Amino acid sequence: MTNSLKVAIAGLGTVGVGVVKILESHKDLIAARCGRPIEIVAVSASNRARDRGVDISGYQWFDNALDFAEQDNIDLVVELIGGSDGIAKELAQQSLEAGKSFVTANKALIAHHGASLATTAQEAGVALRYEAAVAGGIPIIKAVGEGLAANKMNLIYGILNGTCNYILTQMESTGQGFGDVLAEAQRLGYAEADPTFDVDGIDTAHKLAILSSVAFGTETDFNSIYVEGIRRIEAVDIEYAREIGYRIKLLGLARLGSNGLEQRVHPAMVKLEEPIAQVEDAFNAVVAEGDFIDRTFYQGRGAGEGPTASAVVADIIDIARGHMDAPFFVPASELVKAEPVPMDDHEGAFYIRLHVQERPGVIADITSVLKDRNVSLDVMLQKGHELDGSVYVILVTHVTRENIIMGALQEIAGLSSVQDEPLTIRIENL
Amino acid sequence: MTNSLKVAIAGLGTVGVGVVKILESHKDLIAARCGRPIEIVAVSASNRARDRGVDISGYQWFDNALDFAEQDNIDLVVELIGGSDGIAKELAQQSLEAGKSFVTANKALIAHHGASLATTAQEAGVALRYEAAVAGGIPIIKAVGEGLAANKMNLIYGILNGTCNYILTQMESTGQGFGDVLAEAQRLGYAEADPTFDVDGIDTAHKLAILSSVAFGTETDFNSIYVEGIRRIEAVDIEYAREIGYRIKLLGLARLGSNGLEQRVHPAMVKLEEPIAQVEDAFNAVVAEGDFIDRTFYQGRGAGEGPTASAVVADIIDIARGHMDAPFFVPASELVKAEPVPMDDHEGAFYIRLHVQERPGVIADITSVLKDRNVSLDVMLQKGHELDGSVYVILVTHVTRENIIMGALQEIAGLSSVQDEPLTIRIENL
Structure with a gap:
């Protein structure tokens, strides 16, 4: 059997623990699928002693994940720390420069620094993958970047934030206002104590920036995205939308046309009979349209230990199988700086x-x-x-x-x- | 730039012409995506002179596609002839043995001979791919075999035949009986003159046999599938289904459990609120459930020039990118002969x-x-x-x-x- 792929994991929160569970419980299955074993050799997290429900004693412990870059026995670094800059970015940069492939679930990192990290990865001849960063439970990066690769993509849009979709679904089913539903979602753990990233659309915009680049071969351009969240939606709006045959969803939408790249995140009224209107609770969904394939629709869980970890491990498996595609599916040097279409238009x-x-x-x-x-x-x-x-x-x-x-x-x-x-x-x- | 990938196409019907259109119209885009050009060098079809709306004069013409196998300048053979045996099978066998990768849209071929062809491909060190064989407009083989590869798959089911779904949708919307709707579908070109393969569930069963193998790592086992078509459904059934909150769909379903592999194709009543119930007209959809990712849902066009050709070209692109995964995503020697669960159970x-x-x-x-x-x-x-x-x-x-x-x-x-x-x-x- 070929050499094992040696993996180090930075961050042992929910997703990191999920990755450990998958790689350990499906060790043989995954080895058969890759033609080689995948082995966790090192981990790093903020607290070594915390009981995570998985045994990490067999892996080398690092207080500082940045030390991964110097270890000869690590082939691939998994980053599950988060944040667009700081340690996550340093870890990406240093790991790639050290010739290690890099897998991340970090949407902010890729949305802000995707193009430059892609360049670094390609120069080092290693892989950079981020399937888990967008719609964890849907293999959408792979679907668009590989499955639809025969198409010139026209349009991509979706429900990319489970928290917002949960809140909107609850508002419709209970008739309650935004504030009450948010408070309940926070109590149940479906929304964060500080819900800004989710309800103000920033999380959706991070994901949209990534999807755009994968679909259109453009440089990630988070800053040009028009972003508006769901805080001002009231029960009366939801009720009235239904009366006229629509449902309100927080959409991220990107379209590449002759006038440039349109990227926007805002609540939208979508026709009730559209598949996207029927996506409920914390589910995510994406519609991708190409010139030959027409429209395709994908739905799955947006987040959570299992789905997100599954996406991370799928990336690791791809790399173990030898897939060394460019991070955005065209060489980093060919990524286009698209002219943003002003929202006024x-x-x-x-x-x-x-x-x-x-x-x-x-x-x-x-x-x-x-x-x-x-x-x-x-x-x-x-x-x-x-x-x-x-x-x-x-x-x-x-x-x-x-x-x-x-x-x-x-x-x-x-x-x-x-x-x-x-x-x-x-x-x-x- | 790396050497071009040289492709020969056997069969220039609707799908073959679509493949030519994509490879020619998106030449540069595809070269960027693969890091190398993809070049059509040879074609073969039953009638050289027929006007197909595409210019094939630049490709070498072969009266007999089997001669592709002997050409040194062909890297990859695309088979769009059809049929589980005969020339399609010979072409597959000979191409693979000659060290050429093989891409096909032929569900019957893969459903019947998938495991043995996979062995031949692996022995020759080349790729065998068949994304277009199942739900053309949905990259479902890739989604399950790669995107969900971190999971032990439990269940896969779907609407895999557009003709049947079109007929059932029309029966519901018009209240007409099966025979009238079929006749109209034939008139419009949505159903074949001999609709047996479609309406009797055989086409769905071919596709299900393939999906099962990809999901569960089992040898394709078409003969154990329970198959029942839609001919006996009447308007009264559709009407009553709706009254009790269901819709009738022709499903192909496979589940791997401790009692063996369940594979069945038959009309089924599915709850109206399920995504699968809302798939209309000639669309296809698949639900795939894994132990970590939970359920994922995919919808797209089932057939047609663009979608099917898009799937064929996606396979070619993968091969150009150097993806050399085992045809069923585990080594052919590790494919399991699963015990079929009797329908009686x-x-x-x-x-x-x-x-x-x-x-x-x-x-x-x-x-x-x-x-x-x-x-x-x-x-x-x-x-x-x-x-x-x-x-x-x-x-x-x-x-x-x-x-x-x-x-x-x-x-x-x-x-x-x-x-x-x-x-x-x-x-x-x-």
């Missing part, structure tokens, strides 16, 4: 929810702002009467441009009878 | 539709047969009254065993008031 229909004082002339004032900008309305209705004499006014526009709507909303927000900032949700006819 | 609930003469005592006779075998009923109702005084009696059982139900139905079919053979559809609570 986005075209689509918009759902708008206004909170207004019920007094004569309000509707006339609002509609005249829209009329001045040639925005035509598909639907307009008043919803609910609050004790203080305010009502919700719901508008659905025909297709128009982002900058026109945003200008109109700014003017509408300035009307004396309009309370709170208007909320808008883009209608995505996918 | 299947357990589940059953939908039964009887066509009976409406006369006193009929129901008592039927129910007494079931009572004698301890089969308890969840639902029982009469449906419709035909002019001749006959009615449909619909029964839904609680969970029971296949052999018990089949014995009961045989006895019920013998009752003088029962017309036609009873129809049963297994209820699949997935």
Whole structure:
């Protein structure tokens, strides 16, 4: 049998423990699948003594994972520490430079430094893989980068954050508001104590930046992504979406066209009959469209010990099998710097929810702002009467441009009878 | 740049033409993705002169594809002829023995001869790939064999035949019977003039045999698959299924358990809210469940020029990239001969539709047969009254065993008031 592939793991949290469990429990199965054994030789974590439910006494312990880079008996480093910079980035850089393949679940690291790390990996002739960074339970990086490699990809979008999808699903099924559902999700461990990365869309944007690069061969460009989270969605929006045949999902969407690369993360209304609308709870899903294959749809668990560790181990298996593809499936030197499409240029229909004082002339004032900008309305209705004499006014526009709507909303927000900032949700006819 | 990969294509029907289109139109893109060009050097088909809409004058023409094996300038042979034996099999055998990698869309070939061809490929040190053989528009072989390779797979099932799914979808949406919808599908080109392979489940069984092997590392065992098609489904069944919250789909399902390998193809009632129930028209979908990743779901076009050719080219790209995995992802010598689970041992609930003469005592006779075998009923109702005084009696059982139900139905079919053979559809609570 060929030499074993010797693996070191940095970070023994949930995912790291999952990786240990898979590699130990499926040792023989994996050796058969790779034609060679995969062996954990070293581990590093912040606390050596903590009981993790797995026996790590057979592996060499390192207080500092950066020391992995100097060990001759390590072929591959698994990074499960997290963070776009700091030790994770140093570990990636040093491991690759030392000629060790590198597998990570770290979406922030790849979203911010993917292109430069890919260059380092290629110069060293080793692999850099990150399947677990996007939709852990869906082998989407492999599907797009390899399975659909015969296609020029046009479009990729998905539900990439399980926490947000769980919150939106719960809001719909219970009728509760965002705050209550978030608090409950935190109590149950489905949302972090600081939920910012999840609910404000940053986590989705990290993943979208990666998917874009894999699909389009562009340099990861996190900073150009338009990002908006789900904090302002209320029960009334979800209810009204359903009435008009839509469901609200936090989408990450990227499209490469003649005008450049469009990358955006925001709540979107998607048609109820679309597969993506039917993705519930903490599941993730991705739609990838290529010119020959048309649309493909993938759904699985977004996170968790098993699914994420499974993705990490799949990368290790690929490397053990000798797959040495370029990290973004084209040579790093050929990754294109795509021109971002400004969000102002986005075209689509918009759902708008206004909170207004019920007094004569309000509707006339609002509609005249829209009329001045040639925005035509598909639907307009008043919803609910609050004790203080305010009502919700719901508008659905025909297709128009982002900058026109945003200008109109700014003017509408300035009307004396309009309370709170208007909320808008883009209608995505996918 | 590294040497080009030189490809010969046997068969220039829809898929072959699609492969030519992709390799020519995406020449540069694919070269970037592989790190080397892919070049068509030779083609063979039954009719040289036919206008196919692509220019094949630049490729060497062979009247006999078997001559590919002797050409030194061919690295890889693509077989798009079809059929489990005959020239397709000879071409596979001879190409592999001559040290050429082999890519095929031929499900019958792989379902019947997968294990022996895998051995030949491995002995010759070349690749044998067949992504296009199963669910063309879904990279499911790669997803299961590579993406989920960290898992012991438990279960795999799917809608693997687009023609059947199109017919069932049309029957539901139009209320028409099987025969009328089939005739219309034939007129539109969605079903073949001889629809046997599709509607009798054989095509699905070929694909299931392949999926089983990839998921479980077992030798392809087409002959042990229980196969039943959709010819006997009527509009009344589809209507009643919906009433009780199910939809009828032709499923191929394989499960590896302690009792052996279960492989079956038959119409099944699946819960409306399951993703698989929502797969419409000619789409295919697969659910794959592993011990760490849990369930993953994949959906895409099942066939057609673009999707199938895309899968063929993805295999070629993999080979150009140097992926030389074993054809079934474990060495051919380690493929296990699994003990088939007899269909008689299947357990589940059953939908039964009887066509009976409406006369006193009929129901008592039927129910007494079931009572004698301890089969308890969840639902029982009469449906419709035909002019001749006959009615449909619909029964839904609680969970029971296949052999018990089949014995009961045989006895019920013998009752003088029962017309036609009873129809049963297994209820699949997935």
